[in-house]
Amino acid sequence: MNEEAGIGAVIDSVQNALKGTEFDLEVLIVDTRSKDRTTEIAREKGAIVIDEPRRGYGRAYKTGFERASGDIVATLDADCTYPAEEIPVLARMLELEGLDFITTNRFANIEKGAMSFEHNLGNKVLTLTMDILFHVRIRDSQSGMWVFHKAIVPKLDITSDGMAMSEEIKIESFKKVRSKEVPIAYRRRVGEVKLSSWKDGLSNIRFLFSKRKSYRK
Numbered sequence: 001m002n003e004e005a006g007i008g009a010v011i012d013s014v015q016n017a018l019k020g021t022e023f024d025l026e027v028l029i030v031d032t033r034s035k036d037r038t039t040e041i042a043r044e045k046g047a048i049v050i051d052e053p054r055r056g057y058g059r060a061y062k063t064g065f066e067r068a069s070g071d072i073v074a075t076l077d078a079d080c081t082y083p084a085e086e087i088p089v090l091a092r093m094l095e096l097e098g099l100d101f102i103t104t105n106r107f108a109n110i111e112k113g114a115m116s117f118e119h120n121l122g123n124k125v126l127t128l129t130m131d132i133l134f135h136v137r138i139r140d141s142q143s144g145m146w147v148f149h150k151a152i153v154p155k156l157d158i159t160s161d162g163m164a165m166s167e168e169i170k171i172e173s174f175k176k177v178r179s180k181e182v183p184i185a186y187r188r189r190v191g192e193v194k195l196s197s198w199k200d201g202l203s204n205i206r207f208l209f210s211k212r213k214s215y216r217k
């Protein structure tokens with residue numbers, strides 16, 4: 001959504017990463033009524049643009065998963081922060097290690113200035129809370145780069161339409177299917193941030209407690 005500064009380079013990096021590999025590629029861009037040139041650039045690059053007017057990071061991903069036609073799904077922000085070159089490596093890891101879901105740990109190799117102090121602190125609090133409430137022991141509960149078999153989607157009960165969907169897909173996957181966290185590099189963002197550290201952080205905490213309550217039931 002409104003990622004004209006990064007969308008072209010992100011699509012290029014995904015296409016370059018998959019070129020000459022054993023994988024066929026389909027690039028889906030889920031757009032929430034961008035007011036800039038995001039969709040135009042995405043179409044020029046050959047991506048399929050899906051219109052999803054309902055706001056929310058989680059909503060956009062769920063819509064994208066419904067439309068994906070491949071066996072393996074890989075996710076990335078449209079802001080040049082995630083290493084697209086790792087997609088084939090992680091997709092092969094799924095097969096080699098018999099995994100269903102891979103999430104990534106950005107703290108392993110983070111470029112200076114790629115994450116604000118508030119964002120970093122918020123992530124630590126959310127990751128610890130997730131571990132205490134759900135016993136999911138990973139380092140980065142908010143990473144938005146996942147590689148997984150699309151066949152697992154119906155098994156996952158993903159209720160959040162917002163930023164909390166990022167931690168929810170990890171909770172569901174680590175509880176229900178064979179999952180692993182893998183270190184990656186994380187780079188500075190291009191374009192404007194959509195996340196509000198405090199507002200989204202607090203709503204993520206509330207989400208974790210309310211999901212824990214419904215889990216008990």
Ligand SMILES: Nc1nc2c(ncn2[C@@H]2O[C@H](COP(=O)(O)OP(=O)(O)OP(=O)(O)O)[C@@H](O)[C@H]2O)c(=O)[nH]1
Nearest residue numbers: 001030031032055056057060077078189193194195
């Ligand atoms: N389609 C759609 N995309 C969204 C929406 N909200 C956020 N996004 C996208 O989701 C991705 C993650 O949002 P960011 O603003 O990058 O949040 P973040 O990655 O936590 O923050 P940074 O580390 O600063 O990039 C970006 O590609 C956004 O454009 C939405 O309502 N609809």
Ligand SMILES: [Mg+2]
Nearest residue numbers: 077079081189
């Ligand atoms: Mg981002």
